[in-house]
Amino acid sequence: MAVPRNKKHENFSEWFEQVTLHTMVYDYRFPVKGCGVWPGYGFKLRKNVLDVMRRLLDESGHEECLFPTLIPQSLLGKEAEHIRSFEGEVFWVTRGGFTELGERLALRPTSETAIMPMLKLWIKDYKDLPVKLYQVVSVFRCETKATHPMIRVREVTTFKEGHSAHATYEDAESHVWSMVELYKRFFDELCIPYLISRRPDWDKFAGAVYSIAFDTVMPDGRALQIGTVHHLGQNFSKAFDVKYLKPDGSHEYVWTTSYGISERVVAALISIHGDDHGLVLPPNVAPIQVVVIPIPYKGREAEVYGEARRAYGELKAAGFRVVIDDRQDATPGSKFYEWELKGVPIRVEIGPRDVERGTVTLVRRDCLTRTACPWGELVNYVKQLAERITVDLREAAWRYLKERTFRVRSLEEVAELVKARRGIVEVPWCGRGECGLTLEEGLEAKILGTAVEPVMVEGRCVNCDREATKLLRTAKTY
Amino acid sequence: MAVPRNKKHENFSEWFEQVTLHTMVYDYRFPVKGCGVWPGYGFKLRKNVLDVMRRLLDESGHEECLFPTLIPQSLLGKEAEHIRSFEGEVFWVTRGGFTELGERLALRPTSETAIMPMLKLWIKDYKDLPVKLYQVVSVFRCETKATHPMIRVREVTTFKEGHSAHATYEDAESHVWSMVELYKRFFDELCIPYLISRRPDWDKFAGAVYSIAFDTVMPDGRALQIGTVHHLGQNFSKAFDVKYLKPDGSHEYVWTTSYGISERVVAALISIHGDDHGLVLPPNVAPIQVVVIPIPYKGREAEVYGEARRAYGELKAAGFRVVIDDRQDATPGSKFYEWELKGVPIRVEIGPRDVERGTVTLVRRDCLTRTACPWGELVNYVKQLAERITVDLREAAWRYLKERTFRVRSLEEVAELVKARRGIVEVPWCGRGECGLTLEEGLEAKILGTAVEPVMVEGRCVNCDREATKLLRTAKTY
Numbered sequence: 001m002a003v004p005r006n007k008k009h010e011n012f013s014e015w016f017e018q019v020t021l022h023t024m025v026y027d028y029r030f031p032v033k034g035c036g037v038w039p040g041y042g043f044k045l046r047k048n049v050l051d052v053m054r055r056l057l058d059e060s061g062h063e064e065c066l067f068p069t070l071i072p073q074s075l076l077g078k079e080a081e082h083i084r085s086f087e088g089e090v091f092w093v094t095r096g097g098f099t100e101l102g103e104r105l106a107l108r109p110t111s112e113t114a115i116m117p118m119l120k121l122w123i124k125d126y127k128d129l130p131v132k133l134y135q136v137v138s139v140f141r142c143e144t145k146a147t148h149p150m151i152r153v154r155e156v157t158t159f160k161e162g163h164s165a166h167a168t169y170e171d172a173e174s175h176v177w178s179m180v181e182l183y184k185r186f187f188d189e190l191c192i193p194y195l196i197s198r199r200p201d202w203d204k205f206a207g208a209v210y211s212i213a214f215d216t217v218m219p220d221g222r223a224l225q226i227g228t229v230h231h232l233g234q235n236f237s238k239a240f241d242v243k244y245l246k247p248d249g250s251h252e253y254v255w256t257t258s259y260g261i262s263e264r265v266v267a268a269l270i271s272i273h274g275d276d277h278g279l280v281l282p283p284n285v286a287p288i289q290v291v292v293i294p295i296p297y298k299g300r301e302a303e304v305y306g307e308a309r310r311a312y313g314e315l316k317a318a319g320f321r322v323v324i325d326d327r328q329d330a331t332p333g334s335k336f337y338e339w340e341l342k343g344v345p346i347r348v349e350i351g352p353r354d355v356e357r358g359t360v361t362l363v364r365r366d367c368l369t370r371t372a373c374p375w376g377e378l379v380n381y382v383k384q385l386a387e388r389i390t391v392d393l394r395e396a397a398w399r400y401l402k403e404r405t406f407r408v409r410s411l412e413e414v415a416e417l418v419k420a421r422r423g424i425v426e427v428p429w430c431g432r433g434e435c436g437l438t439l440e441e442g443l444e445a446k447i448l449g450t451a452v453e454p455v456m457v458e459g460r461c462v463n464c465d466r467e468a469t470k471l472l473r474t475a476k477t478y
Numbered sequence: 479m480a481v482p483r484n485k486k487h488e489n490f491s492e493w494f495e496q497v498t499l500h501t502m503v504y505d506y507r508f509p510v511k512g513c514g515v516w517p518g519y520g521f522k523l524r525k526n527v528l529d530v531m532r533r534l535l536d537e538s539g540h541e542e543c544l545f546p547t548l549i550p551q552s553l554l555g556k557e558a559e560h561i562r563s564f565e566g567e568v569f570w571v572t573r574g575g576f577t578e579l580g581e582r583l584a585l586r587p588t589s590e591t592a593i594m595p596m597l598k599l600w601i602k603d604y605k606d607l608p609v610k611l612y613q614v615v616s617v618f619r620c621e622t623k624a625t626h627p628m629i630r631v632r633e634v635t636t637f638k639e640g641h642s643a644h645a646t647y648e649d650a651e652s653h654v655w656s657m658v659e660l661y662k663r664f665f666d667e668l669c670i671p672y673l674i675s676r677r678p679d680w681d682k683f684a685g686a687v688y689s690i691a692f693d694t695v696m697p698d699g700r701a702l703q704i705g706t707v708h709h710l711g712q713n714f715s716k717a718f719d720v721k722y723l724k725p726d727g728s729h730e731y732v733w734t735t736s737y738g739i740s741e742r743v744v745a746a747l748i749s750i751h752g753d754d755h756g757l758v759l760p761p762n763v764a765p766i767q768v769v770v771i772p773i774p775y776k777g778r779e780a781e782v783y784g785e786a787r788r789a790y791g792e793l794k795a796a797g798f799r800v801v802i803d804d805r806q807d808a809t810p811g812s813k814f815y816e817w818e819l820k821g822v823p824i825r826v827e828i829g830p831r832d833v834e835r836g837t838v839t840l841v842r843r844d845c846l847t848r849t850a851c852p853w854g855e856l857v858n859y860v861k862q863l864a865e866r867i868t869v870d871l872r873e874a875a876w877r878y879l880k881e882r883t884f885r886v887r888s889l890e891e892v893a894e895l896v897k898a899r900r901g902i903v904e905v906p907w908c909g910r911g912e913c914g915l916t917l918e919e920g921l922e923a924k925i926l927g928t929a930v931e932p933v934m935v936e937g938r939c940v941n942c943d944r945e946a947t948k949l950l951r952t953a954k955t956y
Contacts (some may be wrong), residue, residue: 002699027535027599029543029594029596030546030592030595030596031548031550031553032548032549032550032597033645034584035546035547035548036546037543037544037545037546037596038543038544039543039600040539040541040542040543040611043541043542043543043544044542047542061676063517063521064518064521064522064525065515065516065517065518065521066515066516066521066524066635067508067515068508068510068513068514068515068633068635069547069585069616069618069633070510070569070632070633071510071514072510073511075509087575087576088575088576089574089575090574090575091548091573091574091583092571092572092573092574093569093570093571093585094570094571094572094573095567095569095570095571095572095582096567096569096570096620097565097566097567097568097620098565098566098623099620105510105569106572106574107547107585115790117508118505118507118508118511118515119503120901122517138547138616140547142550142574142575142577144575154548155546155548156548157544157546187737231558345883
C-alpha cells in the first residue's frame with residue numbers, strides 16, 4: 001500500500017494513477033491501451049456516484065433502458081454531421097468468427113443512432129410524448145490523442161446517456177434547461193464545482209443545434225468537461241424519420257435532446273477532493289463512510305475491543321456503511337495510513353482514555369481534526385460530522401474553482417494565464433465565430449464557449465477589438 | 479396492447495416474442511441480428527432478477543468489479559482449449575477510425591482471459607486467496623445457429639460471470655459446490671425448477687476440468703441451460719502464469735473457477751410462469767407488485783376513488799411496488815387486461831360494494847381467484863398473498879418439470895420421447911464417452927450429462943447394453 005505522498009500539485013498525473021491504483025479504485029494496467037479495470041472498491045464508488053444520478057433521473061420521470069452495443073455502419077451514417085465527427089474514432093467490428101461480416105458494425109461511440117430506430121417504433125402520437133430514457137453503458141472511441149486513466153479512455157465504461165423526444169422545439173428546449181438543473185444538483189451532491197458554458201458552434205456535439213457543457217478545473221489547471229446537454233432539434237428525427245401524429249391529424253418530426261456524463265465525474269471527484277494522503281471522499285458516495293479503529297493498551301485490550309465493537313454495531317444499526325479494523329497484526333498507525341489513503345470520511349478511534357471517559361474520538365479525513373464524542377451521541381455526532389464534511393468539501397472545491405477562474409481584458413493576459421495552465425480564463429468577445437476560431441488557434445487552447453448565466457459584458461473584444469457582446473471562456477483542456 | 483392469446487403451448491416462440499414485445503419487456507426489432515433492447519419495464523424486471531443474484535454473491539464474500547470489453551487476440555489465445563472452442567464465434571474489431579489495428583481485438587465472449595492478467599498483478603501470496611469476484615456485462619458471440627430473443631443472442635447483455643482463485647484444488651472444488659448451492663437458492667427465489675447435471679467431457683466449458691450445469695424445460699419441451707459452474711483447475715493460471723507464494727516459501731499456480739448466468743434466466747422466468755393472458759411474475763422480482771384499480775359506479779365515484787387512493791397509500795407506505803390506475807378514459811375491463819398482460823401479481827379492486835362493506839377485493843394474477851379483504855388487514859393480506867403466490871408458482875413449475883422428465887430403459891423409448899420434444903429423458907448409461915457420443919449422434923439430441931445427485935442406477939446401458947453405471951440425461955435443446 002506504499003504510495004508516494006505530497007505530489008498532487010507537483011505531479012498530478014502520477015498522483016492520480018498511483019492513488020487510484022493503490023486504493024483499488026481503478027487499475028489502468030490492463031493490456032489494451034485506454035482500457036481500465038474497476039476493482040471492488042472503485043466499483044462501489046462508481047456505483048454510489050451513479051446511484052445519485054439514477055435517483056435524480058428516476059425522480060424526473062426517466063426510465064432506465066438498455067440498447068445494443070453494435071450499430072450497423074448504415075445506421076451510424078444516417079445523420080451527416082454526426083458521422084463526420086465520429087468516423088475518425090469509431091472501432092469497427094468487421095469479422096465474426098472466420099467470416100467477414102456483410103456490413104461493418106460500429107461499437108457505439110454514443111447511442112443516438114441506436115435509439116432513434118426504436119423511437120420510430122415506439123412513438124405513434126402526441127400522447128406518447130415526451131419520451132425520457134437513459135442507459136449506463138460502455139461506449140468506445142479510438143482516441144488518437146494521448147489517453148489518460150478515466151479521463152480520456154478508449155472504452156468509456158461509465159457513460160450515462162439520457163435521451164428525450166418532445167412535441168415541440170420549446171418542449172425540448174425547456175427539457176434541456178431542466179437537465180442542466182438536474183446536473184447542477186448532481187454535481188452539488190458530489191461537491192464538484194463547475195462552470196456552465198454554451199459551447200461555440202464549431203465545437204458543439206455532432207448533430208446538435210447547440211450544446212451546454214459543464215467544466216471544472218483539475219489540480220493541474222486544465223479544464224475538464226464533466227457533463228453535456230444537447231438540443232438536437234429535428235436533426236436526428238429527420239434522418240431517422242421519427243414522426244408523431246398531432247391532435248390536429250397532421251404529422252411532425254419529434255424534437256430530441258441528449259445529455260451525458262462519464263467516469264470523468266469520478267475522476268473529478270477524486271482529483272478535486274483528494275490530497276497528499278490519498279483519497280478524500282464525500283460521505284454520501286464513500287464506499288465506507290466510517291472506520292472504527294480500536295487503540296489497544298496493555299491490560300485494557302478486552303475493554304477497548306469491546307467498546308470498538310459496540311461503536312461499530314451502533315453505527316451499522318443506524319445505517320452507516322461502516323467497517324471495524326480490529327486486526328491484531330497491524331499497528332493503529334498503519335491502519336490510519338491505509339484508511340486515510342482510501343478516503344474514508346470519518347475515523348472512530350477508541351483507546352483506554354476513551355473507555356475511562358465514556359467517549360469515543362472522531363477524526364475527520366478531510367482536515368484530520370479530532371472531536372471527543374460522548375457515547376450517547378455517537379450516531380448524532382457522526383451524522384452531523386458527515387454533513388459538516390460535505391459542506392466543507394463543497395466550499396473548498398468552489399473556492400478552488402474561483403481561484404482558478406480569471407477575468408481579464410487583454411490578449412497578453414489571457415495568453416499568459418492559459419499558457420501557464422492557471423485555469424479557466426474569461427474574456428470579453430465580439431461573438432463572431434471566425435474571431436473565436438482565430439483566438440483558439442492563437443492561444444493553442446480550447447474555447448469552452450460563453451457563460452450561460454446572465455453576465456454584464458463591457459469593453460472591447462480581446463481579439464479583434466470590436467465591441468464585446470459576450471463573455472468567452474478559454475482554457476487548456478484534457 | 480392487443481396480443482394474441484391462447485398460444486403459449488401451441489406456438490411458444492411466437493407467444494414469447496409477442497408477450498415480451500407487448501409488455502415492453504424486450505424489443506427484438508433492433509436492426510442487428512441477435513441483438514435486443516430492454517425498454518423500461520423489462521429493464522426493471524432484469525434488474526430485480528440481477529439484484530437477487532447480487533445479494534447472494536455479495537453475502538458470500540464476492541466483490542462486484544468491471545473489466546474491459548476488448549481482449550487482444552494474443553490474450554484470448556493463451557489457453558489452447560479455450561480459443562479452439564470460441565474462435566469460430568468471436569466478433570473481431572479490426573479497425574479504429576480509418577486505420578487497421580496492429581492487433582485484432584476480440585469482443586469478450588467470456589472474461590477468463592481478461593481477468594487472469596489482472597489476477598497475476600493482484601495475487602502475491604496465500605493471504606490474498608481466495609479471490610471471489612463477479613461482473614455483469616455484455617458478452618458477444620457471433621452465433622451461427624438460429625438466434626432466438628433472449629435465448630440465443632449475439633449480444634448477451636446480462637452475463638453475470640463469477641470468477642474465483644484458490645490455493646488448492648480442493649478449495650476450488652468446494653467453491654464450485656457452494657456456487658451450485660448459491661445458484662439453487664437463486665433459482666428457488668425465482669421459482670424456476672432445474673436439473674443439475676455434470677456435463678459430459680466433450681461438452682464442458684472450453685478450458686474446464688469439469689462443468690456443472692443447470693437445465694430447465696421450456697414450454698415447447700426443449701431443455702434450456704440456465705446456469706453453469708466450472709472447475710478450471712490450473713488450466714488458466716498456467717497459461718497466464720498466475721502463481722502465489724505459499725507459507726513454506728514455494729510458489730504454486732492458483733486454482734480457478736468460473737460460473738455464469740445470463741438473460742436466459744429472465745427468458746425461463748417468463749416462459750415457465752407465463753400463461754395465455756401474458757406474463758405471470760413472482761412478486762419478489764415483479765417491477766410492479768400490486769395494481770390498485772377503482773371500479774367507479776355512478777354517483778359513488780368520489781368514494782371509490784378516495785378509497786382506492788387510500789389503499790394505494792397504505793401499500794406504498796408498507797414498501798410494496800404499487801401503482802394506482804385511476805385513468806378515467808379506460809374501462810376497468812381494459813385495465814384488467816393490460817395489467818394481467820404485464821404480469822402484476824396482485825390486483826386490488828375497489829368498487830361501491832367494497833366501500834359499503836369496508837373491504838377491498840384482491841385478485842391473484844396466477845390463478846385469477848378473488849378474496850375479500852377487510853380494510854384493516856390490507857397490508858397483511860397482500861403480504862400473505864404474495865407469499866402464497868410464490869409458493870404456488872414454485873410448486874407448479876416443479877410439477878411441470880417433473881412431468882417433463884422421463885426415466886426409460888430402451889433406446890426406442892428415449893428416441894421417441896426426444897424426437898417428440900417431450901422434455902428431458904434419463905437413461906441408464908455405461909459411462910463411456912464414445913458410447914455417449916454415438917448416442918448423441920443417433921438421437922439427434924444433446925447429452926446434458928449425468929445426474930449430480932446420488933442416484934441408484936440399475937440395468938444395462940441403453941445404447942451399448944454394457945452394465946450401466948450412470949444416469950444420463952438427454953433432450954432437444956436450444
